[in-house]
Amino acid sequence: MSEYYVGILILICINLLAVLGLSLLTGFTGLFNFGQAGFLAVGAYTATILTTQYKLPFAVALLAGILASALTSLVIGYPTLRLKGDYFAIATLGFSEAVRLLVENLEKLTGGSRGIPRIPTYTTLPVALGTAIVALWLVANYVRSRHGRNCVAIREDELAAESIGVNSFRYKQFSFAINAMLAGLSGGLLAHYVGFIQPSMFSLIKSTELIVMVIFGGMHSITGAVFAAITLTSLPELLRAAQAWRLVVYGALVVVIMVVRPEGLMGSWELTPANVKALLTGFRALWQEGE
Numbered sequence: 001m002s003e004y005y006v007g008i009l010i011l012i013c014i015n016l017l018a019v020l021g022l023s024l025l026t027g028f029t030g031l032f033n034f035g036q037a038g039f040l041a042v043g044a045y046t047a048t049i050l051t052t053q054y055k056l057p058f059a060v061a062l063l064a065g066i067l068a069s070a071l072t073s074l075v076i077g078y079p080t081l082r083l084k085g086d087y088f089a090i091a092t093l094g095f096s097e098a099v100r101l102l103v104e105n106l107e108k109l110t111g112g113s114r115g116i117p118r119i120p121t122y123t124t125l126p127v128a129l130g131t132a133i134v135a136l137w138l139v140a141n142y143v144r145s146r147h148g149r150n151c152v153a154i155r156e157d158e159l160a161a162e163s164i165g166v167n168s169f170r171y172k173q174f175s176f177a178i179n180a181m182l183a184g185l186s187g188g189l190l191a192h193y194v195g196f197i198q199p200s201m202f203s204l205i206k207s208t209e210l211i212v213m214v215i216f217g218g219m220h221s222i223t224g225a226v227f228a229a230i231t232l233t234s235l236p237e238l239l240r241a242a243q244a245w246r247l248v249v250y251g252a253l254v255v256v257i258m259v260v261r262p263e264g265l266m267g268s269w270e271l272t273p274a275n276v277k278a279l280l281t282g283f284r285a286l287w288q289e290g291e
Helices: 003-028 036-052 058-080 086-105 125-144 146-156 158-163 168-194 204-217 222-238 245-260 273-290
Strands: none
Touching: 003 036, 003 125, 003 146, 003 168, 003 204, 003 222, 036 058, 036 086, 036 168, 036 204, 058 086, 058 168, 086 204, 125 146, 125 168, 125 222, 146 158, 146 168, 158 168, 204 222, 204 245, 222 245
């Protein structure tokens, strides 16, 4: 496989990590997060500073980035998770911009607007793919567990969930922390793949791209998150030869899907053995009717 396609696969895995976190938080817990880029930045800069300035092993630096993002989510989440609806989304947007401005002004530590160059490129395809598979397995199992069902109950009706004994604040805080950890991991892997980071990489545009992926695939589907990460990461790269038209095609595809299927491509459908069997049975029945 050529390096070009390997690079696309690595980017898919990196984006998938951030999208999985958003899917859990937004799709299953009902908290709309516009600050995902901020958590990516925390993970990316923490891991990068530790590998470039302190020469720590890559795995240790990644773990530190994950923990830094989780700690940040706890600090930010304590006051903001009590907000409802759009107010939480606005608060996360403010957090993301605050992180971007902070790393832009801490020039001695982060390089300011010039960023940090010459980052060792430790993120290989086996590392990115293995990490994405483990994260996918963990999130999928969490969603199917009792805790995942409690998150869905909070999304559907928080007051009703609390009336049957579900601690909504604790579950929202835990979902927020998982989301932040996956985003921090994604940021650390991204920094050590591209070999360079700067604040502009973690702007509102990045958060919006990730939110679009979640909505595109289906907010209530882990399978949809995977499909969207693959499609919306690879499509702009595969259309690069079309120059300016590639963004037009990309945007048009997203708009068409949003109009035709507002619930996303997958809706709430998951790729499970039972669902696949039911789908094949349906196709077989249609085929027999056609004959």
